Each structure stands twice: as structure tokens, then as C-alpha cells.
Amino acid sequence: MNNSISGPSKFTHGLGVLGLLLLLTGSVMGLTWAPPEQHMGEVSRIVFVHVPSAWNCLLIFTFACGFAVWSLWSGSRKADSYMVASIEVGIVLNGLLLVTGMLFARPTWGIWWDWDVRMTTSLISLIFFGGVLAMRALIDDPKQRATWSAVAAVIGYVDVPLIYFCVRWWRSLHQVQSTPDTMSPGIVLPMRINAFAILFLAIWFLSMRASIERNRLAAQDVDQPDRLLEGGTL
Amino acid sequence: MRPTGVIVGGWEYIIAAYIITSVVLIGYATSLILRWRSSRGNPPR
């Protein structure tokens, strides 16, 4: 039983601040310095927040799956706290990527929503991981909560590539994924800066959220009451 | 839309996207700090 209060390390706090500064830099660069894309024009500037959050969202859900496996393997509180943290942070980024995606779709495709591969996949993963958090809220026993949500998270994560693959067969309208080679360096640089910025911020989020979880669990810990009577063994 | 096929304008969408991103990230950070404080607030016996 570790009753000490847990919080992010100085290094993690520093990383968070660095992430914030980088995000400001990248966004200002994206809004002013980066050239407009040749077909989409100025609207393409949305990708500097949209694409980095999408990358990081997938990465964080991958972390969640890894932490879930670790949690099942070890049953440790640390693993569970990081798993719930990654699910929550993943959901925040997921929501962000959906909204910015819709803001991007409206001027480029003329519609707010399209059942294209990535939008569909990310909408479903948002609903699913939201369901996992809803389930967590209903379980009182910490051990059971950790195990069950880890099981659900692993199953949900495995589903993501299946959905992706399936929806791609179903229909596709999204533009072919661009690689840095085909993009001008003026677009690549702010995108990379923002990707790292959001990653650093997400690491700070993860650390904070996991600390909250561990503090809450520690607050539940109560020492055994004192022995009332010294008895011999039977 | 001009015949060249380049989308013109759309700054309102760009500004909305950046504002929403910053509001969500700052809002989540604030909620984390508040929750962290309250999770620390009642220290275990």
C-alpha cells in the first residue's frame, strides 16, 4: 500500500510546457508561414491540428492496449491507472480529430459528415472506448474494474483495424494518404512540430490522469483496524 | 468555387478548428489539474 500522493515528475511537467510552446509555434507557422495547398487552398491549414491529433489518438489507443495487456498480466495499479488515462486522453484526441475533420470536410467536400474510412473508424472507436469508461464507472471493486476494462480495451483495440479494413471495402472517398515526399516542406515542418507538441502534451495528460487514478485508489486504502484481542493459534 | 478548382477562403473553418482545438486541450488540462487537486485534497489516513 503506497499512500504517498502521486503526481507527474518535474520532467513530465517540463514536457507539458514544451508541448504547449511547440503547439503555439507549429500553429502560428501553419497559419501564416505555410503555403496554401494547391487544390484545397487556405482550408488545408486545418490539417496542422487535424492530422497530428489523429496520429496521436491512434498512438495513445495503442498505448491503452499495451497498458491493458500489462494490467492483465501483472494486476498492478500502475498499469491500470495508465490504461484508464490513455483511454481518456485517447477519447479527447478522438473527439478533437472528429470535430476538426468535420470542419475540414465541410469546405472541401461540401458536407459535414461522410461515411469514409477514417471518419467511420474514429467515430466507432470513440463510442466503444466511451463505453469502456461507462462500464468502469459502474464497477466498485478496483481489482474487478481493472481486469474488466482491460479485457474490453484489448477487444476494442483489435476491432479498430478490422473496422478500418471493412469500411474501406464498403466505400472510400478520403484522399490518398500523402507522404512527406509529395508535400512541400512548408507543410511538413509545422505538421511535425504539432505532432510532437500534441504527443508531449498527451504524455503530460497521461501522467496527470494516471496520478489522479492512483490518488483516488490510495484514498480508498484503509489500514487494518487494530487487533482487539491477542489470541493463541487454534 | 473558381474553375481552377482551388477552394477559396474558408478562414472561418480554419479559425473554428484552431479555437476548438485550443479550447478542448486547455479545458482538459484544467479539468486534470482540478481533479488532481481534489484527488490529493483528502489525504488518506
Next chain:
Amino acid sequence: MASYDQRHGSCEMHSTDSITASGEPACTQPANAVTARGVGRRFGRTWALAHIDIEIKQGESVLLVGHNGSGKTTLLRLLCGLLRPSTGDLRLFGSAPQQQPFEVRPRLTLVSHRTYLYEQLTALEHVRLWMGLAMDSTYHSTPAEAQERRAKELLETVGLEQRAADPAVQFSAGMRKRLSLLRTQIEDPDLILLDEPFSALDPAGQDMVTDWLAQLRARGKTLIVASHALEQASKLCAKAIVLHTGQIVWRGAAADVTAGLLTHATKSNS
């Protein structure tokens, strides 16, 4: 805190001891049926059980007494591995019930106040299901008629042979209890945990259970009986443990346990 760490340290030592002991067959000292050291169990912020130290040798029979909410059922559930101790070291036949369920659980059974029956399954079907699941390696190779015969014999021992084809939903509480007691016969465990075995039974049924448990005891089985029926239960058991608000407050001979003692032991400690 310190006491917990010490306890934790000592149980680590204990576990390495037992591993070397099992590694060397020369060590012939029979393991205790139950060894609990500093076992406690917490639900949320409340401790249902604390500082439980018990040693029960194989073949002993122990009566567990206490008022409602004193932790009897929690202790039984801990002992059969349905609950994990929050702290302390618990061993059954030398193994931890949670870590090695397949070593421990076939050697014990719990007759709970829940009867574990399926409403729509008949008595005979229950018996056959349990026989199948007990994974006795001979069961699946036994011819069907022999299985059938054995199942019917078992039903006779609890006086349910007439109702073999009736679904459990039609049974009275006493009949359900009898049927659930049958499990102790099928699985042939070494350690039998009983939670209120006399409740819901008529006098004939109570006598049946008493005789049955006496037989099991004579065959060298270990019994742990939690019961309010002090008169019947103290006939069965040699030793007694009194629980009060999750702690052991009295130990002694089962014959000495009377309602008066119970009140005294629990009052002097609250």
C-alpha cells in the same frame, strides 16, 4: 503500516519454504488443511475481517460462531478461494487458493446458503452435470448406465430419489438444500465448508445432515461449519472459533460454546 510490511515479508519467506518443501518429497509433514496468517479482507473502506490467524489440521472439525455480520460468510468465501484476501497469507493444503485454483479447489467444497441450482434443471440432471464437471477421469469412460445408476444412488442418500425427474423450481427450500449438499458426495473433497447447513431443513433433514457430517468426519475429512444452530453443530465439531465484527474473539472447545458465552465473548470485546 509496519506490521503489514513485516507480515508481507514473513509470508514471502513462508512461500519459499513451501516451495522447497514440495520440491523435496522427503518432507512428509502433512500440510495443515488451513493456515491463515494475518488474513484480512476489505470491501471498499471497511474491513470485513482483520487479523485472522487460524491453523486447522487435516481431520479437525471447527465450529464458526458469531452474530450476523461478524464475518463468518466472508471467512468461508476466503477459505474456498471465492474471495482474495486483501492482506495476509492464506494457504490450503500448503497452496494459495487464488494462485493455484486447480490444486486447491478440487479438494474442497462450499455448501453455501445459496444452493447453486438451475431452476429448470431436474435433480437428476443436476447430479449428472456435477458428476461430469467434477472431471473425475473415470467419469467419461464409465458406461452411461453405470453413470445413471450412480446418480440415482446419490439422490437416494439425500432422500430425493422420488423427485429425480422434477425441476428444481418445484423444490422447497429444504429440498434444494439437500440437493446442494449432494455436492459434498460427488466431488469427495478433503475440506468441507458449510455455511448454515441446518437452515431451511426439517428435523429429519437436520438429523440427516448431522449423520452425514459425522460420517465425513469419521473418514478423516476436515469440516468447518458456520452455524447458529449451536446444539447440533457443537455435537459435530471439536473446536470452536467465535467471530465478532470481523475479528476472532474466542477460541476453545465447541462443547463450551453456549449462547451465554457468545454474548459474553462478543460483549467484552466491543
Next chain:
Amino acid sequence: MNIVRRVAATAILIAQKDLRLEWRNRARLFSVALFGLVVLLLLSLAFGPNSDDLQRAAPGSLVVALLFSSILSLSESFRLEREDSALEGLALVPIEPMGLFYGKFLANTLFLLLLAGILIPVTVVLFVVEADARVLLQLTGFWALAAVGLAAPGTLYAAMTSRLRSQDVLLPLLLFPLEVPALIALVKSFGFILTGDPMEQLVSWTKLLIAFDLIYVALCGVLFPFILDEGS
């Protein structure tokens, strides 16, 4: 006995038990199927009365009706085990957890197949679809593939949610998003079966369903023992 035989023996016993209980409780199959019929009726009223519209809506409506009624039957499957804490009794035996999972899974899959036997012919009638025996057989075959992929995670989630408050909301919330690949594959293949498959796409959807089944039948079997441990 080695572990595989033990799992198989347990699974068979559990599946037998479940199917027997299911048979004794025929009213349940009846009411679940009736619910599916009501869904079909509502959908055919919503899309009708133009027979072209109905025919276009037929595959999707059938899949939705099947999924909705499946949820009902899945959430019921662990209620039996909880009624008198029978699951706890099984844990004490002790039962092989994987055997329990595959037993329940088997029984659930068969139950879902029975549902299709009732709902598919009704869809053909209500949605004015031309269908001969071969088409009906094909539809059932694809549903069988999807039923496997639905029953595996469904059994696992039902085991979890049956122990929670508000299980009726949680089970569909967790299971339906997971079933999106199966749903799309099913709607597509039902469409191809009913209206023709000029591009021969049916094969690739079959492969997708089989892959989905294999992944979930294996993964859920591995994960089930973790959630069965009530000794928390």
C-alpha cells in the same frame, strides 16, 4: 486428462445444459423472435409501402432485426447463471473457465441460428423479396458466420455486464460498435444474395467474416478466464 480434452468436455456439458434450459424455457425463444418480428414490422412500415424501397431496405432491416434480438438473447444467457449464483458453484468445482466460455458460446450461437430460421422467411415476405430455397440457404449460411462473430464477444460481454447495474444499456453499447465489421459484411452480402452479385464480391466478404470469427473466437476464449475470477 490434458487441458484441451478437459476444455472440450466442459464445453459440451455446459452447452448441453444451456440448450436443455433453453428448450425448457421455449417461451424465451418465442418472445425474442417475436421482438425481432416487431422490429421487422416497424422497419417495413417505415420504408414501405413502395415495393422497390422495401426491397432496397430488406438486407439492412434483416440485419438490424437480427442484431437487436440477438442482444436480448445474449444478455439473458448469463442471467441463468446468476439466478442462484450457479456460476459461483461452477467456479468451486472448479470448472475450466475456457470450457465454460466455449460451452456458452456454442449454445448462444445455436440460439442465434434458430432466430434466423424465423426472421429470414418473414423478411422475405414483408419486404416483398424474390427468394428461392437456395437464396434462403445462403442467407442463413452468412448469418451463421456472423452469429459466430457475434456470440463470441457477446458471451464475454454478457458475462461482465450481467453482474453490473444497468446491464441492458451497457451490453449493446459495448457490443454494437464492435460488430460494425460484421454488420457491414452482412448487409453487403445479404444485398448481393438478394439482388445479384455481378462483381463476385461475395467471396471477399465471406473471407472477412471468417477472419472476424477466428480472431474473436480465439481472443475472447483467452480473455474470458480473467473476467471469471470473482475472487477480487
